[in-house]
Amino acid sequence: MVKEVKTTCPYCGVGCGVIATVEGDGTVAVKGDPEHPANFGRLCSKGSALAETIGLDGRVLFPEVLGQRTGWDVALDLVARKFSDAIAEHGPDSVAFYVSGQLLTEDYYVANKLMKGFIGSANIDTNSRLCMSSSVAGHRRAFGADTVPGVYEDLELADVVILTGSNLAWCHPVLYQRIAAAKTARPAMRIVVIDPRRTMTCDIADLHLAIRPDGDVALFMGLLGHLAVSPTIDRDYIDAHTQGFPEAFAKASALSFTEIMERTGLPAMQLRKFFRLFETNEKVVTCYSQGVNQSSSGTDKVNAIINCHLATGRIGRLGMGPFSLTGQPNAMGGREVGGLANMLAAHMAIENPEDRDRVQRFWASPTMAEKAGLKAVDMFKAVADGRIKALWIMATNPVVSMPDADAVEAAIKACPFVVVSDILRDTDTARHAHVLLPSLGWGEKDGTVTNSERRISRQRGFLAFPGEARADWWQMAEVGRRMGFSGFDYASPAEIFAEHAVLSAFENSGSRDFDIGAYAHIDDAGYRTLAPFQWPQPAATGSCVTRFFAEGGFYTPDRKARFIPIEASSADRTSENYPLTLNTGRIRDHWHTMTRTGKSPRLSSHIAEPFAEIHPRDAMDLGIRGAGLVELESPHGKVIVRALVTERQALGSVFVPMHWNDQFAAKARVDALVAPVTDPHSGQPASKNVAIALRPFEAAFYGFAVSAAKPMVPDAEYWALAKADGGWRIELGFKSPVEDWTVWCRNTFNLSAGLEPIGYADRQSGDLRLAFFQDGRLLAAVFLSNQPVAVARNWALDQLKADHSDLRKRFGIVAGRPGADQPDPGATVCSCFSVGVNSIVSAIRTGCHSVDAVGKQTNAGTNCGSCRAEIKGIIDGCLAAAAE
Structure with missing residues (x-):
């Protein structure tokens, strides 16, 4: 008997409706609920993979x-x-x-x-x-209550959507897709992304403001000062429904344009363009999330944003208002x-x-x-x-x-x-x-x-x-x-x-x-x-107001909102010993500390190990190679992660995801680096602006391994474990060579003592490959080198499910790459359909020059859409290379 149950996704604050179908044999499938007003049937990669995370492995089953x-x-x-x-x-x-x-x-x-x-x-x-206590404190200071004024529909109705401190494409993917669809329907709609990094959300941005860490207060103070002397200011709303505007304006106007440029790190032309967009478009929604909240000035950032909306009366009406995006369900x-x-x-x-x-x-x-x-x-x-x-x-x-x-x-x-x-x-x-x-x-x-x-x-x-x-x-x-x-x-x-x-x-x-x-x-x-x-849904009312404050009615004693005068304090925490700024956050396919998403093979297929995004010039100055290992240190701790050298990262800043724990990596709990510095009003920690030192982790050997069974915790200075379809994958780094690699493999992969590997060794390059088979099955294979290992990883994982009864084919494993008859899909881009980068590039070479065309040929990006920005980046890169 098939059972169908409507429920709600347990991940981010979008609150997507889910339909879970339980088959007669107990198997579960999930899909988006087309009738739920948060998502109308859409699900992101994490929501789509929910059925893969409900197994009982690792569960506490009794007190x-x-x-x-x-x-x-x-x-x-x-x-x-x-x-x-x-x-x-x-x-x-x-x-x-x-x-x-x-x-x-x-x-x-x-x-x-x-x-x-x-x-x-x-x-x-x-x-x-x-994640959101600064929003609570800001709401209570301005509104007298923790009230979110608007609704999701406003994001689609707005003429300008400002996304500040929010990588919406990865952290709230369904809302990102709703905005992207609205922009496609109304190309005149403008999107502004305010973020030190050029994240995947910037794919739909008309303006990206690569702001300095914690420069948001100065930016929105500057905006208030600009609006207050423009025709956009709503004197009637201010007089009827607010208090404290003169004091807030005095603080904002005291900040010179030069000071705003210095504190934000933004050029004059970008600042003026941003100010003008807000001034000349009535329907403006400002969405903010962890990049605003997780700061020692988080509450002031929230109130700086709210001040601008109060000053223009753009709150509680269609397509207008400040909008806090919560991180948890x-x-x-x-x-x-x-x-x-x-x-x-x-x-x-x-x-x-x-x-x-x-x-x-x-x-x-x-x-x-x-x-x-x-x-x-x-x-x-x-x-x-x-x-x-x-x-x-x-x-x-x-x-x-x-x-x-x-x-x-x-x-x-x-x-x-x-x-x-x-x-x-x-x-x-x-x-x-x-x-x-x-x-x-x-x-x-x-x-x-x-x-x-x-x-x-x-x-x-x-x-x-x-x-x-x-x-x-x-x-x-x-x-x-x-x-x-x-x-x-x-x-x-x-x-x-x-x-x-x-x-x-x-x-x-x-x-x-x-x-x-x-x-x-x-x-x-x-x-x-x-x-x-x-809500609200009071008793004995046939309908409810879904937006707040268009006509005032705040929850202060006099029912008037409060403008909050704000100081733009210094935000630089770096020093001679800790010269770089760490920013922590989420990635697309994992959630919090991976206790749930770590169970899903496809959610680990996109990014399988912890990493640090580093600007190329910083990497060059520090002697860091792409795909090498790096050690990050603060006065509070150290972590070791993979180096990802990319121009998406701002010079002087480093991004590391928050998800990895001691079950999935050797030393990657990045919050061990974060100081217990908090916002004085909200008590929220400052996880986006942490002073660190960065150096190469000098590994004598690098490794990559696949295993049919879950490995034991390896004897290695660096390791990162991920569940895969058919087994497990593990990245490795060693300070010094292991005396006997065969014994190491037997201990790590729990192999019987009599099981002998086939192998390959190159003394000149230092490469070593070992593969263990039993009854036609690959049990484990390890690929070692004194350089980051160049192995077709997804292909190697596929070998765990393949039949290896033919002894001649076993030697293909130690080669570390597929033969001509086995194309390598490359690193996974689309988790929903397991489409790799090589497959996408192949489609582009056959004439698929749009995201939709690639999707039609490969299915990539046609389910949750979370990977569409990445696909577009691959297309742009391929076309640019072809034009050279």
Whole structure:
């Protein structure tokens, strides 16, 4: 019997609708939901590969205490007792929860209620602190509430879309495709990309501003100063709906044009063109994401952007407004229930006594946190210095994702009592758990998430609970009951959602933006069929306003917005010892710390190892070769990654992705380099502007290997492991030669002692190749050289699935390249259809000179579209080379 379930993607904040189809044999297929208003059927490469990530390999299937299996009663009793003991001896602030935008709203609600309303501390923070808390702080300063004014449709209706601090093509691919389609339909539409790197998003840009790190404040202050003396200024809107414009304008006008050029690194002509675009086009949307938020001046950047929209009255109307793009599937849902340490549920303020009293009365709770709790960075400092005695980490991996990650790991390791709720047993964080609790994953858990446009959608389970895994809300409710608290007897997530809805409307009457009182009486049946909707949805209203603030109505005491006067501070953190600037971020096909996407062979086929993007002149000055290995160092740590020398990177800057962890690489947790420097208003870490030193990693030998079985952790200074179709691939770097490579291979690939390889060695070049076979199958092959290994990697991986009964063909393996009858597809460009660069180049040579033409011949770029910018770059490169 075939079962079809509508659910929501668990990756970025776009919140795409997904249809999961479960066949009678249990196999699962996924596709985009054409009726979901976030994506209308589109999915990115990660969403398209969801069915490849739901296997049970590596799952936690039962509770563990100190690494030993136990029952739920034993584990939960221990958690309740340890937390109660810490509170009794050291007070409620001696315990903490660190939660995640991967949680569903119902999980988040119970965690917030337990910590703030019953334990009586606000020491609950979330990894969303690392991605969008500056947006929250900026919204609250300007609007009086954490309100996103616009909707996705505005991105398609705008005449100018500004993308600042956002590699939309890779980080929010479905929104990128919506904008690209709108631009194709209306060629006069203009796209501005503000980013130090020339990312794939620049493919659709009419103007790329390669701004200096943290130059955004000066840029938008300059824009405000320009707008304020232009006809574009909306005096009527300013007078009727805002306060503080003279002060903000005075600060902006004090910054000279020369200073703006110096702080932004942008030439006068580009600045004037940008200012003019904003001035002469009424329909402007400014989208911002991690490049704005992850900064020590992130909140000021947000308010500098909002100031420009308030000054022109371009907010809350069709095709206009500032737009925060969240990074996680439920960062918004967490904000709605007060998941941050400095917030209360239902967008109420923890610093407001009336709000605290209101929530306490609603919950009938014995106590209420009276002040903001510790934000993420400060929370782990408190763990390190012993103030936090008991810590519960849920659905996140801070040993990889937090700044100063090595210090965070040391703090967790030293904490007297650590609980981890997760779906995987062996993460960098879970290895330090005293109690490890098995949670439900995507496809199993049931609840709601809220996307970047305030749209609440259902995640529905369609798989059986594996082993003894249970929902996160259930785990916390059980601990609350065992600590002696009432109010946690929930039978289903529908009950939690209904309580959340009732609280949103409790004593509200329009005084708060978040109101979903229309769903206060929802039951299990209504919850099962709940369709996506945008808030606000007050009770007893037939329709709702999906945009905010076109006619004012802000959530400050006088209902007027606040212009925020801003200082343009210096942003250069480099020094003689650390002369380069590190920027961290995401890549197209991986997600956070790879605990999910690392399971998918095709998601690792595009980029299979950690890398550093380096400008060619920096590489030349430092003696770094393309495809060589490099070591990056800051005062906080070191990493070793592959060098990618490219003019897409700005001179003096280096980009390294955030995803790799200790299960997939030897030393690539890039957040170990990031200082625990935070924005003073939001507490968000500055992950985009880190001073580092860079040098070649002098490897005596480089290697590449393929293996049918997962290798053991290799004895090598550098290694990067990736799952592949039919086996595994691994990149290698050695400081010195290995005494016996055959023995090394047997140990690494767990091969029997009697298994002899066939091989090839070239003493002059230093090349060595070894391949191990059994019963016509390739078990493992390793390719070694004193230079970066030139091997047709995808072809080598294909040999793991091929029949090698013919002994003569086995020698083709050690050659490291296919024969004439086996064309090499080259490095993967399109993950959806496994189309390599050589196949695309071949299509171009036959006359396919557009992305659509290449897609028609090869299928590349015809599914999710995430690779279309890369395909266009290949086409442009081939045509330019042919013209020379």
